Amino acid sequence: MKPIFLLFFLFFAINQINAQDKPLKIGVAGLNHGHVGWVFTANKRADIEIVGIAEPNRELAERYMKQHGLSMDMVFDTLEEMLEKTQPEAVTGFGSTFAHLEIVQKCAPRGIHVMVEKPLAVSLEHALEMKALAEKHNIHLLTNYETTWYPSNEKAYEILHSGQIGEARKIVVRDGHRGPKKIGVGPEFLEWLTDPELNGGGALMDFGCYGANLSTWLMNGERPISVTAVTQQLNPADNPKVDDEATIILTYPDSQTIVEASWNWPIGRKDMEIYGLTGAVFADNGSQLRLRIAEGYDGFSEEKFDLEPRKSPFDDPFMMLLSVVRGKVKLDNFDLSSLENNMIVMEILQAAKESAEGGRTVYLSKK
The missing domain is CATH 3.40.50.720 (NAD(P)-binding Rossmann-like Domain)
Structure with a gap:
């Protein structure tokens, strides 16, 4: 040279x-x-x-x-x-x-x-x-x-894909709180969060997205066959323009996911359950998880986990952003933060809105 x-x-x-x-x-x-x-x-x-x-x-x-x-x-x-x-x-x-x-x-x-x-x-x-x-x-x-940074969700994914509980048959994701007004969000936030145009909906969009995101990740990017959703407005005084209660059912060839999104929970929650053929995982919050292995008809052995924070850069959104932009980290396909995952989330949420409005199951087109 x-x-x-x-x-x-x-x-x-x-x-x-x-x-x-x-x-x-x-x-x-x-x-x-x-x-x-x-x-x-x-x-x-x-x-x-x-x-x-x-x-x-x-x-x-x-x-x-x-x-x-x-x-x-x-x-x-x-x-x-x-x-x-x-x-x-x-x-x-x-x-x-x-x-x-x-x-x-x-x-x-x-x-x-x-x-x-x-x-x-x-x-x-x-x-x-x-x-x-x-x-x-x-x-x-x-x-x-927020749930991307939960070590409990990372551990749940690890357990499911290690085969410890067998193939997944049902996933249940519950997210929400008492409602934006009741928990006292700021007026600027409340104004658009309860506006159907600026937020795209109410609880269905605000909290239904968590379950769609986690299910897509756990299912390795598989799109559901169909989406069925029911929405209600249980507190019209606080949420006059949008839904505040939503249940979404996602069907896959060999499993089902139920997403329960609500602005009516008495206690704020972000938790998840995964039921396999031989056991179940309960991610009770961000850092605590229970693993149950079936024994007989209704018996089980249980192991409890109190988990440390995720390792950097997957413990913080800005550390992850820096690492991705600078080329230090390449996200896996259908990672929780990825565009691939979140395009499927948007397909699910769009189908859920159509299902709730039309009172019917919406089948996703095959790709």
Whole structure:
């Protein structure tokens, strides 16, 4: 190798190493999502840096900037202005679900990666456009669920796929709480969360997505044959425009998943049960799990697990985002955060809405 080419190669290699060591420059699109505190917590780490925030509500922005000791100079009225002036490597969506499409429309052509809060989109139509843009411009498009970071769900997956309880026959996923108003979410969050256009629905979208996401992951990306859903409005005083109770049944060739999404649980919950041919797994919360192996007709042996947090980078959405963007981690097909998984989630949610509205089972087309 000639000296000049050697020098060029060394210069390029050093620049690449330096780029890997620099903090991930993050833009924040919206501040009216109740989970936005997550990104401000991440900003306190050395490897993440918020460089710009798009939020037209100045009062809301001032409140967060004061709370976290940040300057209003980093807040812009529009997403486009924020992108142009701060040039982030990735943008995280913390506005309404309806806004997710615009984020991808603005970020993808600029080569900026995107992570949104669950669900991926308000509709399958939006999701398909987002997917096409992400693929055309070769960006990562990730979806963040709280349950992705639960060690109990990781352990449940491990047990199922190790064969300890035999093949899955039934999965039951329950998620929800007393309802957005009753648990006291902020007014900006409540306004869009209970709006059928901005959220795509009510409890069905807000909490039904968890079960669809987990089932797709546990079933290795298999699409269900059919979707049957029933929705109700049990608390019209608090939720006058949307459903607050949803039950979704997913049928597969050899198993069934039941998703129970509710804004009427007396106690907040995110738990899951997996029933195999010879045993069952109960993921009771984020860190506790029970494994039961059948004995006789109704007997069983039980092992309880109190689990440590997942290993980095799968213990935190921003560590995972950094690792994916920098090429340190390649997500498995149908990983909980992956676009492949969440496109199936959107198919399921779209079919669930159609099923509930039409009072019929919806069969998914074969691919």
